[in-house]
Amino acid sequence: MKGKMNLIIMGPQGVGKGAQSEDLARIYDIPHISTGEIFRKNIAEKTDLGKKVSAYIEKGELVPDEVTSEMVFDRLSQPDAQNGWILDGYPRNAKQSEDLDKWLKKNDKKLDAVILLEADSALIASRIQKRIREEGRSDDKPEAIAERLAIYARETKPLIDYYAQKGLLRKVDAQGDVPTVTKAIRKAIEN
Numbered sequence: 001m002k003g004k005m006n007l008i009i010m011g012p013q014g015v016g017k018g019a020q021s022e023d024l025a026r027i028y029d030i031p032h033i034s035t036g037e038i039f040r041k042n043i044a045e046k047t048d049l050g051k052k053v054s055a056y057i058e059k060g061e062l063v064p065d066e067v068t069s070e071m072v073f074d075r076l077s078q079p080d081a082q083n084g085w086i087l088d089g090y091p092r093n094a095k096q097s098e099d100l101d102k103w104l105k106k107n108d109k110k111l112d113a114v115i116l117l118e119a120d121s122a123l124i125a126s127r128i129q130k131r132i133r134e135e136g137r138s139d140d141k142p143e144a145i146a147e148r149l150a151i152y153a154r155e156t157k158p159l160i161d162y163y164a165q166k167g168l169l170r171k172v173d174a175q176g177d178v179p180t181v182t183k184a185i186r187k188a189i190e191n
Protein backbone atom coordinates (compact mmCIF):
# COMPACT_ATOMS: atom_id res chain seq x y z
CA MET A 1 0.00 0.00 0.00
CA LYS A 2 1.51 3.33 -1.08
CA GLY A 3 1.78 6.26 1.29
CA LYS A 4 0.88 9.93 1.06
CA MET A 5 0.55 9.47 4.76
CA ASN A 6 2.01 12.05 7.15
CA LEU A 7 2.11 10.44 10.57
CA ILE A 8 3.42 11.13 14.06
CA ILE A 9 3.98 8.27 16.47
CA MET A 10 3.92 9.11 20.18
CA GLY A 11 4.26 7.29 23.47
CA PRO A 12 6.69 6.86 26.35
CA GLN A 13 10.18 5.45 25.82
CA GLY A 14 10.11 1.68 25.59
CA VAL A 15 6.53 1.42 24.35
CA GLY A 16 7.71 0.24 20.92
CA LYS A 17 7.63 3.36 18.72
CA GLY A 18 10.76 2.31 16.84
CA ALA A 19 9.60 -1.21 15.95
CA GLN A 20 6.13 -0.03 14.95
CA SER A 21 7.53 2.81 12.87
CA GLU A 22 9.72 0.37 10.94
CA ASP A 23 6.69 -1.76 10.10
CA LEU A 24 4.54 1.21 9.08
CA ALA A 25 7.34 2.66 6.96
CA ARG A 26 7.54 -0.60 5.04
CA ILE A 27 3.77 -1.01 4.68
CA TYR A 28 3.12 2.56 3.49
CA ASP A 29 6.46 2.94 1.69
CA ILE A 30 7.33 6.13 3.55
CA PRO A 31 10.52 7.04 5.45
CA HIS A 32 10.75 6.47 9.18
CA ILE A 33 12.21 9.65 10.60
CA SER A 34 13.50 9.13 14.14
CA THR A 35 15.10 12.24 15.63
CA GLY A 36 16.93 10.10 18.22
CA GLU A 37 18.38 7.89 15.48
CA ILE A 38 19.50 10.87 13.40
CA PHE A 39 21.21 12.38 16.45
CA ARG A 40 22.90 9.06 17.31
CA LYS A 41 24.15 8.67 13.74
CA ASN A 42 25.61 12.19 13.80
CA ILE A 43 27.31 11.48 17.14
CA ALA A 44 28.79 8.23 15.79
CA GLU A 45 30.05 10.03 12.68
CA LYS A 46 31.36 12.94 14.79
CA THR A 47 29.66 15.58 12.64
CA ASP A 48 29.25 19.19 13.82
CA LEU A 49 25.64 18.43 14.70
CA GLY A 50 26.75 15.33 16.62
CA LYS A 51 29.25 17.38 18.65
CA LYS A 52 26.61 19.99 19.37
CA VAL A 53 24.02 17.52 20.71
CA SER A 54 25.94 14.71 22.43
CA ALA A 55 26.02 16.24 25.93
CA TYR A 56 22.24 16.72 25.98
CA ILE A 57 21.59 13.19 24.81
CA GLU A 58 23.97 11.58 27.30
CA LYS A 59 22.02 13.25 30.11
CA GLY A 60 18.60 12.43 28.69
CA GLU A 61 17.84 16.13 28.23
CA LEU A 62 16.15 17.59 25.17
CA VAL A 63 18.35 18.98 22.45
CA PRO A 64 17.43 22.70 21.96
CA ASP A 65 14.26 23.20 19.93
CA GLU A 66 15.85 25.32 17.15
CA VAL A 67 18.49 22.69 16.46
CA THR A 68 15.96 19.87 16.49
CA SER A 69 13.27 21.57 14.39
CA GLU A 70 15.79 22.72 11.80
CA MET A 71 17.12 19.19 11.46
CA VAL A 72 13.62 17.73 11.13
CA PHE A 73 12.52 20.22 8.47
CA ASP A 74 15.70 19.62 6.51
CA ARG A 75 14.91 15.89 6.60
CA LEU A 76 11.25 16.43 5.65
CA SER A 77 12.41 18.44 2.64
CA GLN A 78 14.39 15.55 1.15
CA PRO A 79 13.04 13.92 -2.03
CA ASP A 80 12.13 10.61 -0.34
CA ALA A 81 9.86 12.42 2.12
CA GLN A 82 7.59 14.01 -0.50
CA ASN A 83 5.07 11.17 -0.43
CA GLY A 84 4.69 10.94 3.30
CA TRP A 85 6.66 10.15 6.43
CA ILE A 86 6.41 8.83 9.92
CA LEU A 87 7.89 11.07 12.61
CA ASP A 88 9.15 9.23 15.69
CA GLY A 89 10.40 11.27 18.64
CA TYR A 90 9.25 14.66 17.34
CA PRO A 91 7.53 16.87 18.38
CA ARG A 92 8.40 16.44 22.05
CA ASN A 93 7.11 19.74 23.50
CA ALA A 94 4.72 22.61 22.72
CA LYS A 95 7.34 24.73 20.94
CA GLN A 96 8.23 21.88 18.58
CA SER A 97 4.58 21.18 17.79
CA GLU A 98 4.12 24.89 16.97
CA ASP A 99 7.22 24.82 14.79
CA LEU A 100 5.83 21.79 12.97
CA ASP A 101 2.41 23.39 12.47
CA LYS A 102 4.04 26.44 10.93
CA TRP A 103 6.24 24.34 8.67
CA LEU A 104 3.27 22.25 7.51
CA LYS A 105 1.27 25.36 6.73
CA LYS A 106 4.12 26.99 4.87
CA ASN A 107 4.67 23.85 2.82
CA ASP A 108 0.99 23.22 2.17
CA LYS A 109 1.01 19.86 3.94
CA LYS A 110 -1.06 18.36 6.70
CA LEU A 111 -0.91 15.65 9.32
CA ASP A 112 -3.06 12.58 8.70
CA ALA A 113 -2.88 11.07 12.17
CA VAL A 114 -1.04 11.08 15.48
CA ILE A 115 -0.71 7.56 16.82
CA LEU A 116 -0.43 7.24 20.60
CA LEU A 117 0.96 3.89 21.75
CA GLU A 118 -0.21 2.88 25.20
CA ALA A 119 1.00 0.12 27.53
CA ASP A 120 1.15 -0.35 31.28
CA SER A 121 4.28 0.79 33.06
CA ALA A 122 5.44 -2.73 34.04
CA LEU A 123 5.51 -3.80 30.41
CA ILE A 124 7.29 -0.60 29.38
CA ALA A 125 9.92 -1.15 32.10
CA SER A 126 10.56 -4.69 30.86
CA ARG A 127 10.88 -3.50 27.25
CA ILE A 128 13.44 -0.89 28.33
CA GLN A 129 15.40 -3.60 30.16
CA LYS A 130 15.34 -5.72 27.00
CA ARG A 131 16.58 -2.79 24.93
CA ILE A 132 19.42 -2.13 27.40
CA ARG A 133 20.56 -5.74 27.00
CA GLU A 134 20.21 -5.82 23.23
CA GLU A 135 21.19 -2.35 21.97
CA GLY A 136 23.58 -0.90 24.54
CA ARG A 137 22.50 2.70 23.89
CA SER A 138 24.85 4.97 25.81
CA ASP A 139 21.91 7.05 27.08
CA ASP A 140 20.14 4.01 28.55
CA LYS A 141 21.62 4.63 32.00
CA PRO A 142 19.27 4.95 35.00
CA GLU A 143 19.69 8.74 35.42
CA ALA A 144 19.13 9.47 31.72
CA ILE A 145 16.12 7.13 31.56
CA ALA A 146 14.60 8.87 34.60
CA GLU A 147 15.22 12.29 33.04
CA ARG A 148 13.57 11.23 29.76
CA LEU A 149 10.54 9.89 31.64
CA ALA A 150 10.22 13.15 33.59
CA ILE A 151 10.46 15.21 30.38
CA TYR A 152 7.87 12.98 28.73
CA ALA A 153 5.42 13.49 31.60
CA ARG A 154 6.00 17.24 31.84
CA GLU A 155 6.52 18.36 28.24
CA THR A 156 5.43 15.69 25.77
CA LYS A 157 2.23 14.36 27.37
CA PRO A 158 0.40 17.71 27.00
CA LEU A 159 0.69 17.26 23.22
CA ILE A 160 -1.76 14.35 23.50
CA ASP A 161 -4.57 16.79 24.31
CA TYR A 162 -3.36 19.20 21.67
CA TYR A 163 -3.67 16.60 18.92
CA ALA A 164 -6.88 15.15 20.37
CA GLN A 165 -8.47 18.59 20.07
CA LYS A 166 -7.46 18.72 16.44
CA GLY A 167 -9.19 15.37 15.91
CA LEU A 168 -5.92 13.70 14.88
CA LEU A 169 -5.21 11.45 17.87
CA ARG A 170 -5.51 7.66 17.48
CA LYS A 171 -4.91 5.72 20.70
CA VAL A 172 -3.64 2.20 20.18
CA ASP A 173 -3.05 -0.59 22.71
CA ALA A 174 0.63 -1.44 22.30
CA GLN A 175 0.71 -4.45 24.62
CA GLY A 176 0.62 -7.21 22.00
CA ASP A 177 3.44 -8.44 19.78
CA VAL A 178 4.68 -6.21 16.94
CA PRO A 179 2.41 -7.62 14.15
CA THR A 180 -0.69 -7.41 16.37
CA VAL A 181 0.01 -3.80 17.27
CA THR A 182 0.80 -2.94 13.64
CA LYS A 183 -2.60 -4.31 12.65
CA ALA A 184 -4.31 -2.23 15.33
CA ILE A 185 -2.51 0.91 14.15
CA ARG A 186 -3.53 0.31 10.54
CA LYS A 187 -7.12 -0.14 11.61
CA ALA A 188 -6.99 3.08 13.64
CA ILE A 189 -5.59 5.22 10.82
CA GLU A 190 -7.30 3.67 7.81
CA ASN A 191 -10.82 3.73 9.27
Ligand code: AMP
Residues within 6 Å of the ligand: 013, 035, 036, 037, 039, 056, 057, 058, 060, 061, 062, 063, 064, 068, 088, 089, 090, 091, 092, 096, 139, 148
Ligand atom coordinates in the same frame (compact mmCIF):
# COMPACT_ATOMS: atom_id res chain seq x y z
P1 AMP B 1 14.99 8.83 21.40
O1 AMP B 1 15.77 7.87 20.57
O2 AMP B 1 13.74 9.29 20.76
O3 AMP B 1 14.76 8.30 22.80
O4 AMP B 1 15.89 10.14 21.57
C1 AMP B 1 17.16 10.07 22.21
C2 AMP B 1 17.57 11.45 22.68
O5 AMP B 1 17.69 12.33 21.56
C3 AMP B 1 16.60 12.16 23.61
O6 AMP B 1 16.75 11.76 24.96
C4 AMP B 1 16.99 13.62 23.40
O7 AMP B 1 18.19 13.92 24.06
C5 AMP B 1 17.27 13.64 21.90
N1 AMP B 1 16.04 13.94 21.15
C6 AMP B 1 15.35 13.10 20.33
N2 AMP B 1 14.28 13.70 19.81
C7 AMP B 1 14.28 14.97 20.30
C8 AMP B 1 13.42 16.08 20.16
N3 AMP B 1 12.31 16.02 19.39
N4 AMP B 1 13.74 17.21 20.82
C9 AMP B 1 14.85 17.30 21.57
N5 AMP B 1 15.68 16.28 21.78
C10 AMP B 1 15.41 15.11 21.15
